[in-house]
Amino acid sequence: MNKYCILFFIIFNFAFKAQVSVSSWTNSYMQINNYNGNTNPDSYTVTFAGNGIFNVSHWRLSARLQQNIVSENGQYTIPGNKVSFQPVSTTGQATPGPIPSMAQIGAVSNVFLQENVEAFLVPQSNAAIYNNPSSPNGYYSLSLKYAITLMGGAYLGTYPAWTRFNATVEFTAYDQYNNVIGRIPHTFQFHIATLSGTPPVTQEMSMILDSNASNGTLVFDSMQDYSNGNSITYSNGLKVNTNTNFQVKVRSVQSNMTSTLGYTLPVSAIRVRLQPLSQGNQTIYPVTLSTTSQILAKGNATQSTSYNYDLIYYSVAQDPNLINAKPGEYSTTLQYEITPQ
Numbered sequence: 001m002n003k004y005c006i007l008f009f010i011i012f013n014f015a016f017k018a019q020v021s022v023s024s025w026t027n028s029y030m031q032i033n034n035y036n037g038n039t040n041p042d043s044y045t046v047t048f049a050g051n052g053i054f055n056v057s058h059w060r061l062s063a064r065l066q067q068n069i070v071s072e073n074g075q076y077t078i079p080g081n082k083v084s085f086q087p088v089s090t091t092g093q094a095t096p097g098p099i100p101s102m103a104q105i106g107a108v109s110n111v112f113l114q115e116n117v118e119a120f121l122v123p124q125s126n127a128a129i130y131n132n133p134s135s136p137n138g139y140y141s142l143s144l145k146y147a148i149t150l151m152g153g154a155y156l157g158t159y160p161a162w163t164r165f166n167a168t169v170e171f172t173a174y175d176q177y178n179n180v181i182g183r184i185p186h187t188f189q190f191h192i193a194t195l196s197g198t199p200p201v202t203q204e205m206s207m208i209l210d211s212n213a214s215n216g217t218l219v220f221d222s223m224q225d226y227s228n229g230n231s232i233t234y235s236n237g238l239k240v241n242t243n244t245n246f247q248v249k250v251r252s253v254q255s256n257m258t259s260t261l262g263y264t265l266p267v268s269a270i271r272v273r274l275q276p277l278s279q280g281n282q283t284i285y286p287v288t289l290s291t292t293s294q295i296l297a298k299g300n301a302t303q304s305t306s307y308n309y310d311l312i313y314y315s316v317a318q319d320p321n322l323i324n325a326k327p328g329e330y331s332t333t334l335q336y337e338i339t340p341q
Contacts, residue, residue: 004118007227008285009133010129010335014059015254019047019050019051019054020048020050020053020054020056020091020129020140020181021048021049021050021180021182022046022048022049022144022173022181022184023046023047023049023182023183023184024045024047024171024184024186025044025045026043026044026045026186027040027042027043027044028043028186028187028188028189029189029191030043030148030150030188030190031191031193032150032156032190032191032192032193032195033194033195033196034152034195034196034197035152035153035154035156035157035195035196035198035199035200036152036170036197036200037149037150037151037152037153037156038150038257038320039086039147039148039149039150040147040148040149041088041147042088042147043085043143043146043147043148043188044145044146044148044186045139045143045144045146046061046125046143046144046146046171046172046173046184047092047140047141047142047143047144048129048140048142048143048173049139049140049141049142050129050131050139050140050155051137051138051139051140052131052133052136052137052138053129053132053133054129054130054131054133054140055128055129055131055132055337056128056130056175056181057125057128057130057176058124058125058128058175059122059124059125059128059129059173059174059176059181060120060122060123060124060125060173060174060333061120061121061122061171061172061173061174062118062119062120062121062145062171062174063085063111063113063118063119063120063121063170063205064113064116064117064119064169064170064171064172065080065083065113065114065115065116065117065167065168066116066167066168066169066170066185067081067115067116067117067168067189068080068115069165069166069167069190070165070166071159071163071164071165072163072164072166072271073163076144076158076159076165077339078150078165078167078190079155079206080112080113080114080115080309081113081114081186081206081207081208082110082150082151082153082155083112083113083148083149083150083151083167084110084111084112084113084148084149084151085110085111085113085121085146085147085148085149086109086110086111086146086147086149087102087107087108087121087144087145087146087147088101088102088145088146088147089101089102089107089145090105090142090143090144090145091143091145092140092141092142092143093139093141094130094131094132094141094142095132095133095134095138095140096132096273099142100126100127100142102144104127105122105126105127105144106122106123106124106125106127107121107122107144108120108121108122108123113167113169113179114208116211117209117211117214118131118172119257120147120333121333122131123142123162123253123333124253124254124333129142132317135341146164148169148188150190153199153204154199154200155204156192156195156199157195157199159192160192161193161194161195162191162192162193162194163191163192164189164190164191164192165189165190165191165192165297166187166188167187167188167189167190168185168187168188168273169185169186169187170185170294171184171185171186171290172183177260178331180202188294191334201225203239204242204243204244205240205241205242205243205244205246205338205339205340206240206241206242206338207238207239207240207248207336207338208238208239208240209237209238209311209336210234210236210237210238210239210311212234212235212237213237213238213311216232216234216311216313216334217232218230218231218232218270218313218314218315219232220315220322222264223293225315226319226322226323227317227318227327228317229314229316229317229319230314230315231276231312231313231314231315232237232312232313232314233310233311234310234311234312235310236308236309236310237309237310237311238308238309238311238336239306239307239308239309240297240302240306240307240309240325240338241302241305241306241307242301242302242338242340243301243302244301244340244341245298245299245300245301245340245341246298246299246301246338246339246340247295247299247338247339247340247341248274248291248295248296248297248298248336248337248338249270249294249295249296249336249338249339250287250289250293250294250296250334250335250336250337251289251290251291251292251294251334251335251337252267252289252290252291252332252333252334253291253332253333253334253335254267254291254332254333255267255290255291256332257269257330257331257332258269258329258330258331258332259326259328259329259330259331260329261326261328263325263326263328263330264330265321265322265325265330266271266321267289267290267291268288268289268290269315269319269321269322269325270288270289270313270314270315271286271287271288271289271313271314271316272286272287272289272296272307272312272314273285273286273287273296273310273314273316274296274297274309274310274311274312274336275309275310275312276297276307276308277308277309278300278305278306278307278308278309279286280300280302280305280307281299281300282297282298282299282300282307283297283298284296284297285297285298289332289334293335293337295299297309300341303335
């Protein structure tokens with residue numbers, strides 16, 4: 001079975017200024033010659049560079065598809081979730097070395113795009129951008145190379161031969177305080193040639209997170225919020241389309257929510273559940289957040305329709321973690337995942 005997953009990240013929003021600059025380049029053109037799609041293994045490289053002493057821990061890197069992937073003649077569209085990035089390798093220099101690998105950084109193995117929603121290539125780095133040279137202006141660089149993939153499938157046959165598409169992706173790097181270190185857009189080109197072979201029968205899965213739900217906020221501003229619990233509902237916050245049985249999972253990337261002043265709050269203070277808005281054979285599971293992926297929903301294939309859900313974040317009554325928390329804005333990053341059952 002051709003098994004894959006689609007990942008999305010939510011940041012609960014809640015100062016260190018790095019002496020680090022960000023630059024990037026692309027090998028942006030890719031031709032697709034058969035129904036298997038294609039991968040460009042040297043598509044995108046981002047470089048963090050600087051001189052002197054600095055330590056940027058828990059930095060993040062995101063990719064956001066700025067608009068629909070439309071053909072140059074304006075007549076055809078490629079769904080954003082057919083495009084994904086995969087980490088390849090790291091290079092650079094630092095004192096002391098060595099430069100961390102993609103695995104040591106914690107780069108996500110396969111990140112699918114979605115229009116106007118940040119997808120995190122590095123949700124929170126496990127390896128700091130760190131330099132401590134003996135000379136005052138000792139140089140540092142860290143380059144991350146990524147492949148880009150256009151997923152194969154029968155859908156490719158719906159485009160006339162030699163149709164060209166442009167995908168503009170905005171890449172943003174953040175420090176541990178959510179300050180932007182650098183933000184650079186790049187345009188990738190997909191050229192659909194005359195396709196060889198026969199259209200495959202493949203599992204087709206998509207999960208769309210509404211843009212209003214991509215930055216979830218749960219506010220506690222009255223005694224009633226602590227005494228009775230509080231909740232926020234994002235209407236039509238999540239949509240699923242699939243031709244196979246599926247399950248949706250969620251986990252917190254961090255074990256604690258962190259405030260801008262450095263205070264922490266266990267992510268278990270926040271619960272998540274989905275409220276189905278569509279008919280169909282599906283099961284819902286309320287979840288207490290943790291760093292373990294937990295099932296939010298299971299269901300059968302949607303076929304030509306979709307499953308729509310309200311996305312709800314909430315707390316329980318008189319949670320001592322919230323009652324005893326220091327005032328402030330706390331944040332964590334959530335990872336949503338859809339896989340076949």
